[in-house]
Amino acid sequence: MSYAPAMTATTQVRRALAGRSYLFSVLLLIIVVSINYALQPNMFRPASLSGNLRTYLPLMLLAAGQAIIVIGGGIDLSIGAIVSLVNVIIVRALGVDPSPGRIALAIALGLLAGTLAGAFNGLCAAYLRFQPIITTFATSFVFSGLALWVLPSPGGVVPPDLLRAYAANPLRIPLAIWVAALVLLLWGALRATRFGTYLYAVGGQPLSAYVTGVPVSLVRLASYSIGGLLAACGSLALTLNTGTGDPLVGGPMTLPSVVAVVIGGTRLSGGQGGIAGALIGVVVLRLLDSIISFANVPSWWQTFAQGMIVMVALAGPGLVALVRGQRP
Amino acid sequence: MHQIALTAHQLVKRYGGVVALADGSLEVRSGEVVALVGANGSGKSTLGKIITGAVAPDGGQLILDGRAVHFPSPQAARRAGIAAVYQDLSLVPDLTVAENIWLAHEPIGWGWRVRRGAMREATARLLDLFAGTVRSTLTPETPVAALPPDERQIVEILKALSLNPRLMILDEATASLDSNQVARLFELVARWKAEGMAVIFVSHRMEEIFRLADRAVVLRSGQTVGTRDLRTTSEQELVALMIEGGLAVESRSAAGATRGAERLRVAGLRAGAVRGVDLSLHDGEIVGLGGLRGQGQTDLLLALFGALPFTGEVRLAGQPVRFTHPSQAMEAGIAFVPGDRTREGLLPIRSILENLLLPSWHRYGALLRLTQARRDAQAMAQRLNLVMESLDAPVSSLSGGNAQKVVLGKWLLREPRLLLLDDPTKGVDVGAKREFYQSLEELRDAGVAILLYSSDDEELLGLCDRVLVLRDGQVRAELAGPTLTRAELVSASIGALMGETS
Numbered sequence: 001m002s003y004a005p006a007m008t009a010t011t012q013v014r015r016a017l018a019g020r021s022y023l024f025s026v027l028l029l030i031i032v033v034s035i036n037y038a039l040q041p042n043m044f045r046p047a048s049l050s051g052n053l054r055t056y057l058p059l060m061l062l063a064a065g066q067a068i069i070v071i072g073g074g075i076d077l078s079i080g081a082i083v084s085l086v087n088v089i090i091v092r093a094l095g096v097d098p099s100p101g102r103i104a105l106a107i108a109l110g111l112l113a114g115t116l117a118g119a120f121n122g123l124c125a126a127y128l129r130f131q132p133i134i135t136t137f138a139t140s141f142v143f144s145g146l147a148l149w150v151l152p153s154p155g156g157v158v159p160p161d162l163l164r165a166y167a168a169n170p171l172r173i174p175l176a177i178w179v180a181a182l183v184l185l186l187w188g189a190l191r192a193t194r195f196g197t198y199l200y201a202v203g204g205q206p207l208s209a210y211v212t213g214v215p216v217s218l219v220r221l222a223s224y225s226i227g228g229l230l231a232a233c234g235s236l237a238l239t240l241n242t243g244t245g246d247p248l249v250g251g252p253m254t255l256p257s258v259v260a261v262v263i264g265g266t267r268l269s270g271g272q273g274g275i276a277g278a279l280i281g282v283v284v285l286r287l288l289d290s291i292i293s294f295a296n297v298p299s300w301w302q303t304f305a306q307g308m309i310v311m312v313a314l315a316g317p318g319l320v321a322l323v324r325g326q327r328p
Numbered sequence: 329m330h331q332i333a334l335t336a337h338q339l340v341k342r343y344g345g346v347v348a349l350a351d352g353s354l355e356v357r358s359g360e361v362v363a364l365v366g367a368n369g370s371g372k373s374t375l376g377k378i379i380t381g382a383v384a385p386d387g388g389q390l391i392l393d394g395r396a397v398h399f400p401s402p403q404a405a406r407r408a409g410i411a412a413v414y415q416d417l418s419l420v421p422d423l424t425v426a427e428n429i430w431l432a433h434e435p436i437g438w439g440w441r442v443r444r445g446a447m448r449e450a451t452a453r454l455l456d457l458f459a460g461t462v463r464s465t466l467t468p469e470t471p472v473a474a475l476p477p478d479e480r481q482i483v484e485i486l487k488a489l490s491l492n493p494r495l496m497i498l499d500e501a502t503a504s505l506d507s508n509q510v511a512r513l514f515e516l517v518a519r520w521k522a523e524g525m526a527v528i529f530v531s532h533r534m535e536e537i538f539r540l541a542d543r544a545v546v547l548r549s550g551q552t553v554g555t556r557d558l559r560t561t562s563e564q565e566l567v568a569l570m571i572e573g574g575l576a577v578e579s580r581s582a583a584g585a586t587r588g589a590e591r592l593r594v595a596g597l598r599a600g601a602v603r604g605v606d607l608s609l610h611d612g613e614i615v616g617l618g619g620l621r622g623q624g625q626t627d628l629l630l631a632l633f634g635a636l637p638f639t640g641e642v643r644l645a646g647q648p649v650r651f652t653h654p655s656q657a658m659e660a661g662i663a664f665v666p667g668d669r670t671r672e673g674l675l676p677i678r679s680i681l682e683n684l685l686l687p688s689w690h691r692y693g694a695l696l697r698l699t700q701a702r703r704d705a706q707a708m709a710q711r712l713n714l715v716m717e718s719l720d721a722p723v724s725s726l727s728g729g730n731a732q733k734v735v736l737g738k739w740l741l742r743e744p745r746l747l748l749l750d751d752p753t754k755g756v757d758v759g760a761k762r763e764f765y766q767s768l769e770e771l772r773d774a775g776v777a778i779l780l781y782s783s784d785d786e787e788l789l790g791l792c793d794r795v796l797v798l799r800d801g802q803v804r805a806e807l808a809g810p811t812l813t814r815a816e817l818v819s820a821s822i823g824a825l826m827g828e829t830s
């Protein structure tokens with residue numbers, strides 16, 4: 001069977017955007033920044049900018065993790081639950097008035113837990129061949145349950161020194177920007193290794209990758225583990241920002257992490273896209289939220305808008321084919 | 329380059345009850361091009377896949393450089409210096425040409441970084457081999473998704489070459505190349521041969537085989553039936569060897585005397601792989617579509633069923649029609665039995681009853697008249713001699729042949745006037761095939777017009793009143809009566825000249 005016309009059309013679009021999948025998100029960023037600036041110019045004063053970026057950073061790290069998983073052909077709907085789990089583990093491990101050693105231990109424990117949770121998802125998806133969407137939907141309840149077991153109700157405190165460190169602006173540049181730059185740098189290094197190519201190959205055409213000798217299952221496992229680690233880093237940032245533990249804190253972050261990836265120009269079917277777009281996607285999304293809240297409408301409009309973005313991203317190719325009069 | 333000598337000795341491969349390869353044997357050594365030839369289903373692809381480790385043999389031996397070897401995976405064969413170029417490509421569309429060629433054996437530098445510069449240069453050198461025969465847009469940095477089929481095939485060839493193989497298998501690798509590219513490939517093969525590479529060339533094109541190969545290994549019904557030195561062998565001799573017992577096998581007695589009015593007339597039809605087909609089909613007639621796989625037969629059937637956009641003229645019982653959706657074709661009395669039973673023809677976990685009635689529920693009212701429906705389904709099951717537990721058993725409990733009867737039955741309940749079949753007996757055992765043929769013959773005698781594509785030459789010879797042989801999307805021969813023989817069918821399929829012998 002041949003659907004040649006559709007092939008060439010998408011091919012052209014793909015070629016035009018090859019390696020620049022984040023361009024669309026930059027365009028959106030310019031639009032939402034302009035609108036926000038018109039509505040509330042105060043928002044872009046250094047102090048409030050730094051404060052805002054602090055609240056964006058957890059989701060940025062989460063979206064980076066989600067992007068790596070999606071590029072590898074998977075998706076992680078448990079990423080918010082991982083945030084909750086890591087958050088309560090860190091807070092419980094810190095206890096009251098912790099020593100520096102204990103702080104290091106708590107952070108290490110949190111990061112380890114996140115990585116292991118991601119690896120568990122990866123094991124199910126890569127080796128047991130479960131469907132990623134169902135698997136991670138199910139494990140999200142497992143991780144949420146564990147979080148509630150570790151800390152049944154919100155509580156705990158983070159030492160004020162840590163909170164101050166998170167609010168710092170080294171060299172007068174907000175910490176969030178340093179962290180985002182570091183993530184991009186590490187991603188660039190990873191992308192340059194053989195693993196980087198493998199990740200895109202596995203997400204794009206797993207069978208071709210397999211017959212060519214790519215260790216497909218191992219790459220999938222690694223993508224979920226890295227995603228889990230980044231989710232744990234996001235949770236650490238969140239903990240340092242809120243200064244407390246809450247077993248339900250991460251749940252509402254799952255959808256935005258996927259939306260940010262989509263806005264960043266990464267196809268949900270995998271094999272394409274990048275991290276930079278996802279990071280920009282988070283900023284776009286949060287500024288969009290602030291426009292909606294400025295409009296003085298109920299906050300569920302924010303969720304509605306996010307849902308619509310995913311729907312349009314999923315429906316896009318089908319709609320184009322429908323308009324062109326081609327069958328699926 | 330290291331010398332290589334590979335011997336395949338009496339290799340056997342079974343798929344369920346079907347024997348794909350009964351005695352596959354060949355020998356190839358450095359500096360030699362061996363062609364693997366045979367008709368449809370002769371087992372040449374299976375033999376090739378065993379050698380590259382893509383398929384595990386059930387018996388026989390593979391001897392490499394004097395030692396028996398066993399390749400559990402394509403990687404194992406690759407490590408032994410055997411690389412394959414397949415027709416069904418192994419490229420990742422989103423990656424660039426360079427990334428695809430070096431996938432899984434990238435040059436690695438400091439800090440595990442892929443040496444992209446080195447990779448790009450090496451790719452450019454490889455692409456230079458085909459310079460002048462490809463568009464200038466084919467560069468190491470082009471994403472494979474942006475390439476047309478011929479350039480993808482070339483990338484696939486270069487990908488195999490990048491492994492520095494001692495033995496390269498070209499499986500129908502010329503099918504999507506144009507004549508310039510084929511000529512260049514042949515020059516390159518000649519060069520590699522001189523450098524000591526061994527090449528196995530699987531092809532249907534006689535002309536190319538004689539141009540390129542030194543020897544031909546001929547397979548027939550899964551057996552190696554001979555090896556010929558191509559300098560001293562004629563095309564006729566080779567074709568005769570491919571065809572069982574020489575020539576002139578009788579076809580069925582021409583029984584289709586009850587030919588009725590013209591049901592279907594097609595003129596200049598183009599769709600997908602179909603490049604201009606004319607044909608005419610009468611009531612009470614079975615017309616076969618023959619030829620090698622993938623010459624446009626399936627696309628022709630899909631176009632007639634309104635599932636593939638086409639240009640050209642289609643007349644149904646004299647009336648011009650233009651279907652844009654299968655439901656319109658169904659409305660006009662056309663039924664389509666797809667080749668892939670489990671994916672396109674049936675709902676495996678649902679009952680036989682539901683499957684049979686799926687296209688016909690509208691006849692049983694908004695509140696379904698279930699008793700009537702069940703009676704009709706029961707009658708159809710009896711008519712088709714369906715061997716089943718009950719109508720409520722799931723279709724997945726049936727054997728392949730019986731399952732295919734359900735697909736046929738579900739369309740017969742709509743009483744079609746024109747029946748299109750797309751390789752309906754693929755993977756069906758012999759006994760069930762016979763019953764299936766009987767059902768088709770009964771339909772023909774009842775005046776239904778039947779257009780049947782089959783990859784099984786015996787089936788076309790035994791069942792059809794006429795056979796149209798397709799090659800490259802066009803009807804190259806129409807065989808009927810005295811010319812409907814195995815020899816004619818095979819030689820028309822591969823484009824060999826049978827002038828003197830027919």
